[in-house]
Amino acid sequence: MGFATAAKNTMLDALTMDRVRLHSGDPGGAGTNNTIAAFGLTAATFAAAGSGARALSGDVAFTGGSAAQSVTYFSVWDNNGGSAVYHGSGQITSGDVTANASGEYTLKATTTTVAIS
Numbered sequence: 001m002g003f004a005t006a007a008k009n010t011m012l013d014a015l016t017m018d019r020v021r022l023h024s025g026d027p028g029g030a031g032t033n034n035t036i037a038a039f040g041l042t043a044a045t046f047a048a049a050g051s052g053a054r055a056l057s058g059d060v061a062f063t064g065g066s067a068a069q070s071v072t073y074f075s076v077w078d079n080n081g082g083s084a085v086y087h088g089s090g091q092i093t094s095g096d097v098t099a100n101a102s103g104e105y106t107l108k109a110t111t112t113t114v115a116i117s
Contacts, residue, residue, distance in 0.1 A: 008052035008116040015087055016078040017114065020044040020060055020107060023073040023089070031075040031086035038065045039105065041077060041084055046114065053115035056107065065103040072097055074107055076114055088114060 003011075019041045021027075025034035039062040047057040075089040090112070099105040 003052075003116065005052045009049035011116060012049035012052070012054045012114065016080070017046050017054070017076045017087055018043060019077040019079050019084060020056075021075045021077065022062060022071050022105065022107070023075060024070045025072060026091075027073050027075045027089040031077070031089055034073070036065060036069060036071065038069075038103070040064075041079075043079075044076075044107075052117075053113045055113045056109035059109050060107040060112075062099075062105045062107070063103065065099045065105060067099065067101045067103050069099040069103065069105070070097065071099060071105050074112065090114065 021041050022036045022039045023034040024036055027033050044060045045057045046054045073089055073091050076087045078085045094111050095108055
């Protein structure tokens, strides 16, 4: 069964997604594998759902990593009062996939979305 776009939008908007984490490989089913600990769980804001997807509403800057650190996945979380709840992950397939020489990385709003397929 497939869901109508309006139903996907409703489901996505019902999720509280206020944090993102970066990973050097597949985060796995619990979102805890290949975590880049130096970047931590970072605040993020997602726009309202449209066309069955929610995009970051602004870029998310990460600091404190290692120079040229590989960044290939992101995961999405609900901070839930300090006890983070994992919602899902996605592969970073376009743009830069390594931290810069200062150990900084920017997750781009223009290429980062959460979708129900």
